[in-house]
Amino acid sequence: MSSQALQQTLPRTARTAPIPFARVILVELRKQTDTRAGFGLLAAITILTGIGVVTQLWILEPPALTWENFAAGASIGWGLLLPLIGILAVTGEWSQRSALTTFSLEPRRARVSMAKLVSSLLLGAAMFLATYAIAAIVNVVGIFAFDGDGSWRLDANLLAVMAATLIIYVSMGVAFGMLFLNTPLAIVSYLVLPNVFTFLMLFDGLREAVQWIDVASALMPMLEGTMVGLDWAHLATAVSLWVVLPFVAGLWRVSRREVA
Numbered sequence: 001m002s003s004q005a006l007q008q009t010l011p012r013t014a015r016t017a018p019i020p021f022a023r024v025i026l027v028e029l030r031k032q033t034d035t036r037a038g039f040g041l042l043a044a045i046t047i048l049t050g051i052g053v054v055t056q057l058w059i060l061e062p063p064a065l066t067w068e069n070f071a072a073g074a075s076i077g078w079g080l081l082l083p084l085i086g087i088l089a090v091t092g093e094w095s096q097r098s099a100l101t102t103f104s105l106e107p108r109r110a111r112v113s114m115a116k117l118v119s120s121l122l123l124g125a126a127m128f129l130a131t132y133a134i135a136a137i138v139n140v141v142g143i144f145a146f147d148g149d150g151s152w153r154l155d156a157n158l159l160a161v162m163a164a165t166l167i168i169y170v171s172m173g174v175a176f177g178m179l180f181l182n183t184p185l186a187i188v189s190y191l192v193l194p195n196v197f198t199f200l201m202l203f204d205g206l207r208e209a210v211q212w213i214d215v216a217s218a219l220m221p222m223l224e225g226t227m228v229g230l231d232w233a234h235l236a237t238a239v240s241l242w243v244v245l246p247f248v249a250g251l252w253r254v255s256r257r258e259v260a
Contacts, residue, residue, distance in 0.1 A: 019106055021115065028112075028119035032089050041088065042123075045081045049074045049131060053138045057146050065148025068155060070135035075162055078127045082166070083173030086120035087186045090177030090250075099259045109255045117174045117247075124170045128162070161223045168215055171243045178250025181257065194242060212237045 032038045053074040060069065090113070093099040106112050142148030173190055180186040197214040200206045211217050211234045218235040221227045 021111065024106055024112060024115040025119050025122070028089060028115045029122065031092070032085055032119060032123060035088075035092065037088050037092065038085065041081060041084055045078050045127065048076065048081065049078060049127075049134060052076045053134055057138065057142055057148075062142075062147050063149045065139070065142035065146055066151040066153070067132075067135055067139045068151070068153060068158065070138050070142075071132050071154075072158065072162075074131045074135050078124070078131065079165060079169070082124050082127055083169045083190060084187060085123055086116070086170050086173035087177035087190060088183065089116045089120055090174060090254075091181055091183040091186055094181050094257075095183055103259055110251055113174075113178060113251055113254055117171060120170050120174050121167065124166045128166055157223055157225045161219055164219060164222065168219075168239055168243060171247070172215075175243050175246035175250055178254055179246045181250075181253065213241060214238060215242055 033042065053070050056070055056073045057065065093102055102112060103109055139148070139150055139152070143150035172194075173186075176186045176190045177183075180189060194215060197210050198216050200210045201214060201217050215235075215238045218231070218238045221231040222235075
């Protein structure tokens, strides 16, 4: 008997409505922020963001003290560490043995995995907005205390690249977490493997081939405002290799792994 037919045969009081997807996302958001690892990582990102902004007051010349430059410097903190939130969101279920509880409450594992991805992207969006808020405050300080330029102009290309970078790398972190289901292995793989191909860009003979593989290189034409058809193909291929394929393989592995 199908689950739908079984539900129809049960008394009305025994039927249960499916958990709303928004509620699953909220639960995943809470799990990513109220654990020691999650809170510590968010604190580290916040500290690095603050340091990245404030130090520019003394490093940059007054004409370079602008909102855009402050925000670009602040993005270093979340750009490096924020994807690790996505990794921990997935691997923590298995290392802390909470997967049994999670999948008992919501047995559709693909739905839980998608909620982890969405919640990680929401955290990333919040940090993205916070970066510009902090940069705006420091820009005001730069105007009055450091005789800075204080320009409030933002380059649309830079905004697009930062947003695309956030989405791609946070999604990559979730995908690697799902693929390996082991925190150290997923983190090391995420930090090392893509950078190997970035390093290969230094060699002229390999540069053309690496553009199809390296995400950072594929994003450069967007920053320069010169994206054409081939550049979009480079980006799509690199994202498919580092995000889509690991995510699909990770979904398959999560759905089939035995929960202990």
